[in-house]
Amino acid sequence: MSAETKALVEEAIGIVCTQAKLDPKSSLAIDDMQARPSLPVHSPEARAGAERAQRLLPVAKELVVTSLLQLSVEYGFQKVPRFETRLRQAIGRVNAVKRVRPDMESRDNASVFLSRPHVITFGTIFLAGLRSDESMISVLAHELMHIADGDNDSLRPLVAAVGNKASDLTGLDIHGQRGEEITCDLIGAMAVRSYITGTPGYESIARRAARSIQHNCVEVDEGDEDHLSPRDTIRALLALNPVLVRELINNRQEQR
Numbered sequence: 428m429s430a431e432t433k434a435l436v437e438e439a440i441g442i443v444c445t446q447a448k449l450d451p452k453s454s455l456a457i458d459d460m461q462a463r464p465s466l467p468v469h470s471p472e473a474r475a476g477a478e479r480a481q482r483l484l485p486v487a488k489e490l491v492v493t494s495l496l497q498l499s500v501e502y503g504f505q506k507v508p509r510f511e512t513r514l515r516q517a518i519g520r521v522n523a524v525k526r527v528r529p530d531m532e533s534r535d536n537a538s539v540f541l542s543r544p545h546v547i548t549f550g551t552i553f554l555a556g557l558r559s560d561e562s563m564i565s566v567l568a569h570e571l572m573h574i575a576d577g578d579n580d581s582l583r584p585l586v587a588a589v590g591n592k593a594s595d596l597t598g599l600d601i602h603g604q605r606g607e608e609i610t611c612d613l614i615g616a617m618a619v620r621s622y623i624t625g626t627p628g629y630e631s632i633a634r635r636a637a638r639s640i641q642h643n644c645v646e647v648d649e650g651d652e653d654h655l656s657p658r659d660t661i662r663a664l665l666a667l668n669p670v671l672v673r674e675l676i677n678n679r680q681e682q683r
């Protein structure tokens with residue numbers, strides 16, 4: 428990235444994490460969620476989150492399918508015959524997802540057990556910490572993208588291409604599982620962007636867009652072998668997504 432692009436990415440990160448403090452519906456940061464006590468499934472906050480997730484699941488599925496097709500075109504995979512078949516199967520897996528299961532033990536995580544591919548298991552702390560439709564769609568889309576990839580990593584060529592591009596742009600090591608995680612996050616951000624376009628309202632574009640990645644605005648910034656640190660995740664996502672950078676900075680949506 429040029430110095431100028433880097434500066435724009437840092438400016439956009441500032442907007443996302445400032446909104447985290449100003450927006451009454453902002454997402455809690457992951458490290459804040461991690462520090463909280465477990466939340467019973469029947470607590471009002473967990474129930475409200477579970478209802479939000481279940482209500483938004485159908486729209487998240489549709490948005491993931493569109494975003495996945497769009498990403499395949501962007502990375503030049505739309506005309507690769509073997510990939511087309513895999514893409515069709517991936518979309519079938521997304522369409523087969525039926526419900527969100529709130530789970531106290533999962534705390535601040537959401538996950539998919541590929542033995543039960545119709546269900547997204549969602550920690551109650553996470554359900555309660557995502558306080559907007561935008562943030563919920565982003566996380567649902569992330570999990571749906573794992574389901575799309577399936578237990579054989581069938582979208583590996585696309586995932587690897589996204590990871591390689593993110594590595595090149597940021598100088599960070601974003602290969603293997605990290606490539607998959609960043610691709611899932613990218614699909615999440617793309618899904619939210621389409622959602623904002625489809626549901627105009629009075630809230631500012633920057634505020635709504637920020638919610639798609641805001642849970643990464645941590646104080647304690649630690650990653651592991653499979654995940655970039657949360658703040659590097661925002662950095663890599665914005666590097667991959669210059670449209671989102673401009674929309675955050677200019678506070679207005681661009682045409683497709």
Ligand SMILES: [Zn+2]
Pocket residue numbers: 569573608611
């Ligand atoms: Zn993931």
